[in-house]
Amino acid sequence: MSRVRCSRPLLEPAVSDGYYALVASDMPIAPGDFVLLWPKDQGQRPFAKRLMLPPPRSWERWPGGDAVPVVIVEQLNPAKRLFVTVDKLRAIHRIAAWFPPGMFQHADQSPRRAARKRHPRQSAAD
Numbered sequence: 001m002s003r004v005r006c007s008r009p010l011l012e013p014a015v016s017d018g019y020y021a022l023v024a025s026d027m028p029i030a031p032g033d034f035v036l037l038w039p040k041d042q043g044q045r046p047f048a049k050r051l052m053l054p055p056p057r058s059w060e061r062w063p064g065g066d067a068v069p070v071v072i073v074e075q076l077n078p079a080k081r082l083f084v085t086v087d088k089l090r091a092i093h094r095i096a097a098w099f100p101p102g103m104f105q106h107a108d109q110s111p112r113r114a115a116r117k118r119h120p121r122q123s124a125a126d
Contacts, residue, residue, distance in 0.1 A: 004036060011048060012077045015098050021048055024096040029054050034095040040088055049073035055086050
């Protein structure tokens with residue numbers, strides 16, 4: 001499992017801006033679940049939405065062609081349904097839980113670095 005910070009209020013009031021999503025790539029997805037969609041374009045960030053219509057089971061192996069399977073998701077603020085074709089997605093992961101910002105350290109701060117800041121080493125002269 002990994003965590004991702006929600007940086008836009010698109011899922012309010014269900015999820016507050018700044019909350020962390022605990023993402024489970026191995027959990028099955030179903031309508032009504034909050035999911036993280038990973039675009040194929042590496043320049044785009046993943047985005048969290050509520051799943052309305054999941055992709056077909058074998059969507060990762062879609063061979064291409066004119067009929068492209070679609071995923072339907074929704075955002076809550078403002079209320080809007082989005083249709084995303086699977087050829088634009090690299091992965092869809094289920095969000096297992098949400099946590100408020102104070103529960104985790106800053107994303108770029110490792111636990112070891114955080115411990116050093118709390119308990120700095122004393123120099124040999126001390």
